[in-house]
Structure formats: structure tokens, C-alpha cells
Amino acid sequence: MQKLKISARGGSAYGGKNQDRRPNLKNIGLKHFTFWIVILIFDICILNLPCCAQDITFEVTVDRNKISMGSSVQLNLDFYGTQDISAPELPGIDGFDCQYLGPSTRISIINGRVSNSITHMYRLIPLKTGKFTIPSFSLQYKGKTYTSKAVPIEVTQSPLGALPERGDEASEGQPQSLEDRIFAVIEADKTKAYVNEMISLTVKLFINELAIRDIQYPGFEHDGFSAGEYQEPKKYREIINGVMHDVIEFNTEVFSMRSGELTLGPAVIECNLVVKKQSGRRSFFNDDFFNNFFDRYDSHPLAIETIYMPIKILDLPQEDVPENFNGALGDYNFYAGIEPKDINVGDPITLKMTIVGKGNLKTVKPPVLDLGDDFKSYEPEVSQAENIKTFKFVLIPKSDKITEVPQIKFSFFDTGSGSYKTISRGPTPIRVNSLPEGEELRIFELPEEGSSALRRREVLGRDIIFIKEAPGKLKQRGTYLYKNKLFIAIQVLPLLAVISILILQRRKERLETDIGYARRLCAPRKARKNLFYVHKMLEVEEKDGFFAASFKTLQEYLGDKFHLPSAGITENVVEDVLRPRNIDKDILNSITECFSSCDTARYAPSSITKEQMARTYKLLEEIIDRLERVKQ
Amino acid sequence: MRIIIFILAVLLTFAGQARSEEAARAGSLFFQGNASYGEEDYEGAISDYEEALSLGFESGPLYYNLGNAYFKAGSLGKAILNYLRAGRLMPNDTDLKANLGYAQSLIKGGAIQPERKRPARVFFKLAGFFSLDGITLLCAILYFVLCGLIISLILLENARKILIYSSAAILVILIFFTSIFIAQYDKVLVQKEAVVIAEYSDAKFEPFDAVTTFFILYEGEHIAIITSREGWVKVRRGDGRQGWVKTEDIERL
Numbered sequence: 089m090q091k092l093k094i095s096a097r098g099g100s101a102y103g104g105k106n107q108d109r110r111p112n113l114k115n116i117g118l119k120h121f122t123f124w125i126v127i128l129i130f131d132i133c134i135l136n137l138p139c140c141a142q143d144i145t146f147e148v149t150v151d152r153n154k155i156s157m158g159s160s161v162q163l164n165l166d167f168y169g170t171q172d173i174s175a176p177e178l179p180g181i182d183g184f185d186c187q188y189l190g191p192s193t194r195i196s197i198i199n200g201r202v203s204n205s206i207t208h209m210y211r212l213i214p215l216k217t218g219k220f221t222i223p224s225f226s227l228q229y230k231g232k233t234y235t236s237k238a239v240p241i242e243v244t245q246s247p248l249g250a251l252p253e254r255g256d257e258a259s260e261g262q263p264q265s266l267e268d269r270i271f272a273v274i275e276a277d278k279t280k281a282y283v284n285e286m287i288s289l290t291v292k293l294f295i296n297e298l299a300i301r302d303i304q305y306p307g308f309e310h311d312g313f314s315a316g317e318y319q320e321p322k323k324y325r326e327i328i329n330g331v332m333h334d335v336i337e338f339n340t341e342v343f344s345m346r347s348g349e350l351t352l353g354p355a356v357i358e359c360n361l362v363v364k365k366q367s368g369r370r371s372f373f374n375d376d377f378f379n380n381f382f383d384r385y386d387s388h389p390l391a392i393e394t395i396y397m398p399i400k401i402l403d404l405p406q407e408d409v410p411e412n413f414n415g416a417l418g419d420y421n422f423y424a425g426i427e428p429k430d431i432n433v434g435d436p437i438t439l440k441m442t443i444v445g446k447g448n449l450k451t452v453k454p455p456v457l458d459l460g461d462d463f464k465s466y467e468p469e470v471s472q473a474e475n476i477k478t479f480k481f482v483l484i485p486k487s488d489k490i491t492e493v494p495q496i497k498f499s500f501f502d503t504g505s506g507s508y509k510t511i512s513r514g515p516t517p518i519r520v521n522s523l524p525e526g527e528e529l530r531i532f533e534l535p536e537e538g539s540s541a542l543r544r545r546e547v548l549g550r551d552i553i554f555i556k557e558a559p560g561k562l563k564q565r566g567t568y569l570y571k572n573k574l575f576i577a578i579q580v581l582p583l584l585a586v587i588s589i590l591i592l593q594r595r596k597e598r599l600e601t602d603i604g605y606a607r608r609l610c611a612p613r614k615a616r617k618n619l620f621y622v623h624k625m626l627e628v629e630e631k632d633g634f635f636a637a638s639f640k641t642l643q644e645y646l647g648d649k650f651h652l653p654s655a656g657i658t659e660n661v662v663e664d665v666l667r668p669r670n671i672d673k674d675i676l677n678s679i680t681e682c683f684s685s686c687d688t689a690r691y692a693p694s695s696i697t698k699e700q701m702a703r704t705y706k707l708l709e710e711i712i713d714r715l716e717r718v719k720q
Numbered sequence: 721m722r723i724i725i726f727i728l729a730v731l732l733t734f735a736g737q738a739r740s741e742e743a744a745r746a747g748s749l750f751f752q753g754n755a756s757y758g759e760e761d762y763e764g765a766i767s768d769y770e771e772a773l774s775l776g777f778e779s780g781p782l783y784y785n786l787g788n789a790y791f792k793a794g795s796l797g798k799a800i801l802n803y804l805r806a807g808r809l810m811p812n813d814t815d816l817k818a819n820l821g822y823a824q825s826l827i828k829g830g831a832i833q834p835e836r837k838r839p840a841r842v843f844f845k846l847a848g849f850f851s852l853d854g855i856t857l858l859c860a861i862l863y864f865v866l867c868g869l870i871i872s873l874i875l876l877e878n879a880r881k882i883l884i885y886s887s888a889a890i891l892v893i894l895i896f897f898t899s900i901f902i903a904q905y906d907k908v909l910v911q912k913e914a915v916v917i918a919e920y921s922d923a924k925f926e927p928f929d930a931v932t933t934f935f936i937l938y939e940g941e942h943i944a945i946i947t948s949r950e951g952w953v954k955v956r957r958g959d960g961r962q963g964w965v966k967t968e969d970i971e972r973l
Contacts, residue, residue, distance in 0.1 A: 552791055555781075555789075575860070
């Protein structure tokens with residue numbers, strides 16, 4: 089054991105070797121100033137919190153206890169219950185060079201209770217290979233001596249196996265094997281038990297400085313045992329060989345179902361190990377912050393297996409078995425109570441029996457009641473909580489001669505002493521009054537198990553159902569409705585209907601909104617009607633009427649066709665309106681000629697012959713016919 | 721021209737008459753088969769029902785009775801095959817479902833049901849309610865309703881919103897049932913399904929005798945056909961395993 093020299097820091101936040109790290113307010117910016125103000129307020133708050141003198145504990149831990157030459161191990165001196173201890177000067181440790189890294193302080197407030205600690209961290213660099221021991225340290229603080237445990241460390245020549253790097257660690261060599269840094273153990277509270285005796289089983293997962301997630305409940309072999317559900321896992325930290333481990337503890341209970349040399353386990357815990365993806369590429373910013381930010385992680389499934397655990401299961405002794413023993417194992421107490429105690433014949437009494445204690449309560453059956461014919465009893469109402477099981481019987485006294493409820497006995501096998509025990513309660517005196525005159529005793533009888541038709545489980549036979557009497561609709565093979573031509577033809581009809589109605593609706597809408605289109609559409613029909621009239625005039629040789637009608641027909645037709653005001657259409661229209669529309673020159677000439685004939689007839693009607701009238705009619709017909717063929 | 725029409729009419733009449741005579745014959749064979757079945761002459765019943773089928777006619781009860789006869793005669797594979805064929809024509813027949821379920825429960829090692837995700841399970845369960853003709857008719861009705869709604873949408877301006885929503889809803893339903901139709905079409909007409917009729921059949925990694933057996937198919941197992949090659953058929957079992965079996969060991973639905 090080596091003694092460490094320490095000095096009290098006198099309440100200063102920074103002292104000893106760290107004096108130079110005190111912030112200089114003159115040199116810091118506004119942000120730093122604000123930060124320190126917050127820290128100061130926090131400190132004041134902490135100091136004002138009710139806090140009693142704490143016990144100081146001292147521990148020495150290392151981050152791992154197997155390393156290789158060229159790497160280092162971190163030694164932590166943890167002081168719990170104070171932060172008022174400066175860094176001790178370590179004596180020389182055989183095989184290692186020692187460097188002080190700095191302190192780390194922690195304050196936690198749980199339910200108003202403040203606990204604080206300080207850790208002084210050192211780096212130990214191995215100087216040679218071999219097995220070494222960091223000796224136990226003792227130190228004096230405020231008159232008391234605190235001693236740590238010795239910590240073994242093994243230094244090897246080469247790395248002991250490549251271990252995936254933890255997510256946020258640098259890629260420093262990790263000499264410990266994976267099995268040393270994550271492992272599981274299985275423990276039982278006893279290695280010898282009786283059949284049906286409760287055995288507390290614990291599976292612990294130890295993790296040292298690894299990023300583990302998705303931890304599953306352990307599965308384990310339990311042939312010959314009945315296993316219960318796991319309780320909520322516990323988490324805590326534990327030091328093994330001086331190395332701090334995170335521990336996840338799973339607890340459950342098992343009961344053996346047969347005697348013999350049985351085994352529990354191996355238990356297997358499945359989880360995922362998170363490791364940083366190895367990539368030689370640096371991020372764009374080439375900065376540690378951004379590199380960490382853009383880092384990717386891989387998840388590797390792990391199955392951590394424990395060893396198996398032998399358990400010897402004994403049969404219950406066959407000697408001195410109490411008469412009313414029905415399988416209860418453990419360490420119990422037994423209580424019985426009756427309410428009410430003053431009743432009439434036929435009124436119900438509640439007999440409450442409570443069994444309290446440790447053991448396999450699932451196997452505890454209600455004590456057998458020997459009530460004779462004086463009482464009618466019903467099936468009990470059973471309730472169970474942690475370490476307590478209650479049976480409530482309803483008893484009906486049949487006679488007013490009853491004076492007591494007989495003694496009740498509960499027997500169990502005490503697994504601690506390995507013997508049978510019987511606890512008796514009662515007899516309990518009661519007063520049963522006779523029924524008022526004229527009333528009859530009525531006791532409701534529950535149907536016995538198996539007697540009810542509803543409860544009876546009928547065993548049904550199974551076979552195929554008989555053939556069909558009628559052949560149904562015999563149809564030719566391969567004839568399907570979708571192949572039927574009439575069916576296919578019918579499918580076209582609604583489509584045609586939709587298309588037709590769509591076209592008609594569009595046309596109707598256009599006729600209502602587009603006047604030019606409506607006039608153009610009506611133009612030939614109207615022209616035919618007018619031509620019929622013109623032809624009549626020709627037949628009767630009514631010159632004035634013929635040319636007037638011809639002129640009007642041409643005017644109206646051209647007006648409708650080209651959406652122009654009909655009254656103003658004359659020969660000039662040909663030049664002004666029709667020629668720019670690229671209408672055939674012959675048609676334009678015919679129109680001009682037709683208008684000229686009409687004008688000539690108007691001013692010199694005597695010179696007009698029937699042939700000229702016929703020619704004008706023909707010209708008019710041709711104009712309309714040819715213009716109808718012209719695409720607009 | 722008249723002569724040709726006359727000849728065609730006469731031929732069609734004769735053809736129709738011949739067809740109806742064959743149908744009557746098939747019906748009579750059905751009853752004959754029933755009589756044989758009643759006398760526990762299952763081989764005779766099988767012969768009569770098969771002859772009715774060979775005339776080119778089919779019906780759900782005919783396949784069902786044939787399945788029963790095969791079951792009684794001890795041919796589990798053929799029984800299941802004919803129950804499945806009957807299921808395509810009368811998919812909602814409870815007797816058929818009961819018999820098929822019972823027959824499949826007797827398959828050695830148990831019937832392996834296809835492993836499907838929930839949406840696919842729902843889809844195929846729904847598809848199982850319809851025969852090919854039934855789903856065809858339903859799709860046609862939905863199509864007519866959709867066209868009627870579109871016509872109303874064109875003509876009636878006042879109820880445009882409700883008609884648009886109704887049309888969209890009917891369209892979605894129509895697409896869904898059309899997909900069921902396609903699934904049924906694929907199942908019924910493309911003949912992608914089969915049943916093992918041999919007592920057992922080695923499903924091999926390759927279509928040769930002297931290669932390793934991957935798994936064994938037992939009589940009555942319902943399988944999907946992937947491809948075929950010179951006396952071998954590549955099949956897929958319900959659990960997704962695929963292997964080559966001999967053509968004579970299976971029969972297509």
C-alpha cells in the first residue's frame with residue numbers, strides 16, 4: 089500500500105496544478121462571461137441547497153485492464169462525497185509512466201439530495217510487457233484514512249484482437265478482446281432446491297466502454313423448470329478487477345418440475361454493437377466536429393452467452409407428510425377470519441384465509457375444509473399479490489345448532505428447514521339463529537363440474553360431406569362469360585353512348601355561345617331555302633323578284649358564312665373580306681359576276697333574258713356549293 | 721346464297737341438337753355416378769363422372785362429387801384436385817369448403833399455406849369469393865354504372881360535385897375488381913396451379929433424376945407452376961420453396 093500526498097483546495101473551484109486554467113475575465117468574450125455567470129448562479133444555488141455532511145468514499149478504476157505496448161490505460165481516482173480534494177501525487181507504478189490528465193467533477197441532485205464527486209484522471213503508459221498491479225493507495229483526508237483496492241493490469245506485446253471502435257472514440261488501439269468488454273453471467277440464489285421450490289434467477293450483462301443497443305431479454309435453456317416473466321431490468325455500474333462496467337440485470341423466477349441433476353442456461357442475450365464505419369474520406373469541412381456529424385455507424389448483432397449452471401433438485405421427503413398437505417412450498421404464515429359471526433340459518437358467512445410468505449404461491453392450493461354436513465360451501469374466490477394469497481369461501485350454515493366453524497389447518501413444506509409444518513386456526517365460535525316462522529331454507533346449488541350440458545365437451549367426428557344430388561348448370565368447358573360475343577358487344581354500347589352524348593353536348597354548348605359558328609352552321613340550310621324561292625321566280629320569269637331574291641340569297645349566305653352583317657355585303661366585300669381569306673379566285677370572280685348581274689338587272693331590267701336569269705341561278709348554286717366545300 | 725344460308729342453318733341446328741344431347745348424356749352420367757356412389761362403388765362413380773367430364777361439360781357439383789368419389793377411393797391428391805376445380809365454379813359452397821379443408825388436413829405433414837402479407841391475404845380471400853364468370857359480371861355492372869354516372873355528369877350541371885365523387889369511387893372499385901378478375905383469369909385459364917397426385921414427389925434442384933432433392937411434396941399439396949421442361953415442371957410450394965418435379969407426379973387444375 090502506498091500513501092498519497094493530497095492538499096485541501098479550500099473551496100476554490102480551481103486549485104493546485106490547474107491554477108493556470110482559471111478563466112481570465114479580461115480576455116474572454118461576452119459569451120464566456122455569460123457562461124461563467126450561469127455557472128456562478130448554479131454554484132450559489134447548489135451551496136444553498138440543504139446538504140448534510142456526506143460520507144466520503146474512494147475508488148481506483150481503470151478503463152481496461154489488458155493493453156498492448158504502445159497504447160495507454162486511463163487510471164481514475166474517484167472521490168465520492170466531496171469535490172474538495174486536489175490531485176494526489178501518484179507514487180511510481182511499476183512498469184508504467186504516469187501522466188496527470190486533469191480532474192472531472194460531477195454534481196447530482198436526486199430528490200433534493202445533493203451528491204458530488206471528483207475524479208482525477210491519469211494516463212498510464214506501459215514501459216514493458218507483463219502482468220502488473222496498480223497497488224492499493226491510501227490517503228489521509230480530514231483526519232481519516234481512505235484505502236483503495238489493488239488493480240491488476242496485463243500488458244501484451246501486440247494487440248489482442250481487433251475490436252470495433254466505439255462510436256465516439258478515437259481510433260486508438262483496443263487491446264482487450266470483445267469477450268472481456270461484453271459478457272454475461274447467470275446466477276441463481278440456490279444450487280440445491282426442492283421440486284416446485286422458487287429459485288430466483290439473475291442474468292447480468294456487463295458492458296465496458298462499448299456502444300450497445302437493442303438489448304433483448306435473455307433466453308435460456310430451462311429443461312425441467314417452469315420459468316416466469318422477467319421483471320423490469322435494473323441498471324447500475326460495477327467495478328470488476330478495477331474496471332468499471334455498466335451492468336444490466338435481469339431477474340426472474342423459476343420452479344423445478346422434476347427432481348434430479350438439472351441445469352439452467354446457458355442464457356443468451358441478443359443485442360447490437362454500434363461501431364463507427366471505417367472511412368478514409370474526410371468531410372468537406374475537414375473538422376472533427378463535422379467529421380463526427382457526418383460519421384456513419386454500423387450495427388453488428390451480438391449474442392452474448394453465459395455458461396450453464398447446475399442445480400440439484402430434490403424430491404420432497406416422504407416421511408411425516410401432513411394429512412392435509414397439498415403441495416405448498418416456502419416459508420409461510422397462515423391466517424383465517426370469519427365475518428359475520430351472528431347470522432340466521434341460510435345466510436352467507438365469508439371465511440377468509442390468507443397465506444403470507446415467500447415461496448411458490450402459484451402452487452399453493454386452498455386448505456381443505458372439513459365442515460361436515462352443517463355447512464354448504466362454494467368454490468373460493470382466489471386473489472394473489474406479491475407474497476400474499478387469499479382464499480374467500482362462502483359458507484352457508486344449514487342448521488341453528490351450529491356453534492362454531494371447525495379448526496382449519498394449512499400445511500406446507502418449509503424449504504429453509506427441510507421439514508413439513510402445519511399451522512392451525514380456529515375453531516371460531518359463531519351464532520346461528522333459526523329462521524323466522526314461515527320461511528323456508530333455500531340453498532342455491534351450483535351445477536357440478538361436468539354435469540352441465542353447456543360445459544360438456546362433445547367429441548365430434550370428422551368426415552367428408554355427402555355428394556350433391558343435382559348436377560347444377562352443366563356448361564361446356566372453356567365457355568366463360570367474358571368470351572361471349574354478345575356480352576362483349578354489349579360492353580361497347582355504354583362507351584358509344586358516352587362519346588355520342590359528349591359530342592352532342594359540346595355542339596350544343598358551342599351553338600349557344602359561338603354565334604359565328606351557329607351562323608356558319610345554318611348558312612347552307614338557309615341558302616337552300618332561299619334558292620328554292622329564287623328557282624320559283626326563275627320558273628315564272630319574274631325578273632325583279634328573281635334578281636332581288638338572288639341578291640338577298642347571296643348577301644345572307646356570305647354574311648352567315650363569314651359572320652358579317654348581311655345588309656352591308658356588296659361586290660366590295662369580295663376584295664375587302666374574302667380575298668384575304670385565300671378563297672379560290674374562280675369563286676371570287678363568280679361572286680363578283682353574280683353581284684354585277686343583279687345590279688345590271690336592277691338598273692336595266694328590259695335587257696335581261698331568261699338565259700341570263702338561268703345563268704345567274706346556276707352561278708349562285710355553284711358559289712354556295714363551292715364555298716361549302718372550302719375548309720375554314 | 722339462300723342455299724348456303726339454309727345449309728348453315730341446318731348444320732347449326734344439328735350441332736345445337738348434338739350439343740344438347742351430349743349435355744343430357746352428361747347429366748345422365750352424373751346421376752349414374754351418384755347411384756354408384758350410393759352403392760359404395762366408388763370406382764364406378766369415378767368412371768361415370770370422368771366420362772361426363774370427357775364429353776366437354778363441367779359443373780361445380782360434378783367436380784365436387786368426383787372429389788368425394790376419389791376421396792372414398794383413397795386418392796387424396798385427385799380428391800383435392802377436383803375440390804379445387806369445383807371451387808372455381810362454386811366458390812362459396814360450404815360443403816365444398818368443409819370437404820376441402822378436411823382433405824387438406826390429411827396431407828402428410830400438413831398443408832403448407834402460402835406466406836402472404838396482410839394486404840395480399842385480404843385480396844386473395846376476397847378473390848376467393850368469386851368465380852370467373854361472377855367477377856366478370858360484377859365488373860360489367862360496375863362499368864355500366866360508371867358510364868351512366870359519366871353521362872349524368874355531362875348532362876346534369878347541378879349535381880356535378882356528387883357525380884364526380886361517385887364516379888371516382890366507382891372507378892376505384894372497378895379497378896379493384898378488375899384486378900381480381902385478372903387474378904382469377906390468371907388462375908383459371910393460364911393453369912398456373914396444380915396438385916400433387918403421386919404419393920410423394922421429390923422436388924429437385926435441377927430437372928434431372930440424379931441430383932439432390934431439395935424438399936418433398938406429398939399427395940394433395942397445392943402448388944404453383946412456374947415453368948416446365950421435358951417431363952419436368954418447376955413448382956413453387958406455399959412457403960416459397962421452388963424445385964423441379966416430374967410432370968406425371970402432378971396434375972394441373
